[in-house]
Amino acid sequence: MLVKNCKIALSDNREVLRDILIEDGMIVKIEAQIPLTESGKAEVVDAGGKLVLPGVVDPHTHMRDPGLTHKEDFTTGSMAAAKGGVTTFLDMPNTLPPVITLDLLLDKKKKAVGRAWVDYGFYFGGAKSDNSAEIPKTRGLVAATKVFLNVSTGDMLVEDLDILERIFRNSELVAVHAEGEMVDRAIGLCEKTGVPLYLCHLSLASEVKSLEAAKAKGLPVYGEATPHHLFLTREDMEENEHTRQFLRMKPELKEKSDVEYLWRAVRSGVIDTIGTDHAPHTIEEKTSKLTSGVPGVEHSLELLLTAVGEGKITLPRLMQLLSEKPAEIFGLGGKGGLKEGKHGDLVIVDQTDRGPVEEDKIISKSGWTPYGKLKRGGRVLTTILRGRVVYDRGKFYGPYGVEIACGK
Numbered sequence: 132m133l134v135k136n137c138k139i140a141l142s143d144n145r146e147v148l149r150d151i152l153i154e155d156g157m158i159v160k161i162e163a164q165i166p167l168t169e170s171g172k173a174e175v176v177d178a179g180g181k182l183v184l185p186g187v188v189d190p191h192t193h194m195r196d197p198g199l200t201h202k203e204d205f206t207t208g209s210m211a212a213a214k215g216g217v218t219t220f221l222d223m224p225n226t227l228p229p230v231i232t233l234d235l236l237l238d239k240k241k242k243a244v245g246r247a248w249v250d251y252g253f254y255f256g257g258a259k260s261d262n263s264a265e266i267p268k269t270r271g272l273v274a275a276t277k278v279f280l281n282v283s284t285g286d287m288l289v290e291d292l293d294i295l296e297r298i299f300r301n302s303e304l305v306a307v308h309a310e311g312e313m314v315d316r317a318i319g320l321c322e323k324t325g326v327p328l329y330l331c332h333l334s335l336a337s338e339v340k341s342l343e344a345a346k347a348k349g350l351p352v353y354g355e356a357t358p359h360h361l362f363l364t365r366e367d368m369e370e371n372e373h374t375r376q377f378l379r380m381k382p383e384l385k386e387k388s389d390v391e392y393l394w395r396a397v398r399s400g401v402i403d404t405i406g407t408d409h410a411p412h413t414i415e416e417k418t419s420k421l422t423s424g425v426p427g428v429e430h431s432l433e434l435l436l437t438a439v440g441e442g443k444i445t446l447p448r449l450m451q452l453l454s455e456k457p458a459e460i461f462g463l464g465g466k467g468g469l470k471e472g473k474h475g476d477l478v479i480v481d482q483t484d485r486g487p488v489e490e491d492k493i494i495s496k497s498g499w500t501p502y503g504k505l506k507r508g509g510r511v512l513t514t515i516l517r518g519r520v521v522y523d524r525g526k527f528y529g530p531y532g533v534e535i536a537c538g539k
């Protein structure tokens with residue numbers, strides 16, 4: 132595939148026009164003018180001078196498959212991803228059954244084959260029953276071991292410190308749901324075992340400070356922020372009965388001062404990645420019982436582009452957070468950036484299309500968005516996966532997604 136007339140942002144924040152040639156799914160050349168003759172009989176896509184970004188790598192999604200497929204499944208979740216410019220996602224283990232044995236992991240993998248519209252990888256789950264002996268068997272098969280240090284959706288809380296330590300020691304990388312003081316507990320385990328740690332969805336200023344201190348000590352600790360903790364506050368949640376139900380998630384939305392601190396860390400590089408924590412529940416569930424979690428893959432990129440428009444973050448920095456860094460941290464071979472040698476995963480964006488987030492065009496089975504009040508900073512027109520169009524102006528092509536190599 133030859134993608135002509137792409138506006139791309141260089142690391143020094145300059146914007147230039149380039150053509151991008153993709154062969155066998157890989158970017159082989161990025162130059163000012165690549166003649167059609169060089170592309171042989173390649174498909175030509177004209178980006179028409181619009182912004183072209185690397186495909187988003189979303190390190191944190193709950194696609195609910197198997198067992199919770201009334202909320203989302205591999206097909207709908209990956210289509211929603213494609214629409215949002217996400218070309219790779221990592222799926223969390225709190226499905227039904229939870230992914231806490233090698234057999235269950237292999238089952239989940241088998242069920243996903245041929246159903247994904249973008250590329251994907253999986254987490255393995257640490258269990259309170261102590262499944263640490265299973266973890267070495269998952270080496271090279273998963274992005275990381277995920278451990279819940281606080282109660283959340285699913286029954287995956289691990290409290291016993293000895294079990295936690297064994298889970299750490301047997302893992303190559305541990306991702307945690309940890310809030311408040313639990314962040315410090317997780318960092319302590321990283322320090323004690325030397326095993327790299329990924330802190331999911333940091334939201335409190337104090338948590339970010341713990342991450343900062345850990346990094347200053349030279350510990351291998353990484354931090355993630357979510358779009359909902361960057362764009363919404365406790366005030367939005369407390370507005371009325373409806374928002375109290377729908378904007379309920381874990382960690383909860385925070386005060387303005389925390390949100391400001393988080394933005395600063397996102398800009399400065401203390402925060403490494405933005406993951407959506409795409410956690411769909413149906414409208415019926417959100418209104419009839421207490422459920423934590425909000426969908427996100429469809430709108431994360433379009434929302435974050437408003438921050439670029441407002442000068443809150445630069446495009447090169449955003450691309451690091453959304454693509455380069457997650458690919459690097461989780462060892463996602465071939466993913467992570469617009470560079471020769473990387474996968475041909477591209478998103479063409481119309482920066483002039485800045486309407487409201489549409490609540491009536493949702494692809495996710497959940498059928499709603501927490502961002503209905505907010506504006507888009509652009510629109511994803513086209514998503515390209517390894518040199519094939521998978522989404523273009525409302526139409527889907529595929530499914531061409533495959534599981535990608537994960538881990539170091």
Ligand code: DOR
Nearest residue numbers: 283284380381410423424
């Ligand atoms: O709000 C949340 N929802 N937080 C989590 O940690 C889990 C997630 C879910 O799976 O629903």
Ligand code: ZN
Nearest residue numbers: 283308331381
């Ligand atoms: Zn979580």
Ligand code: ZN
Nearest residue numbers: 191223408410
């Ligand atoms: Zn999550």
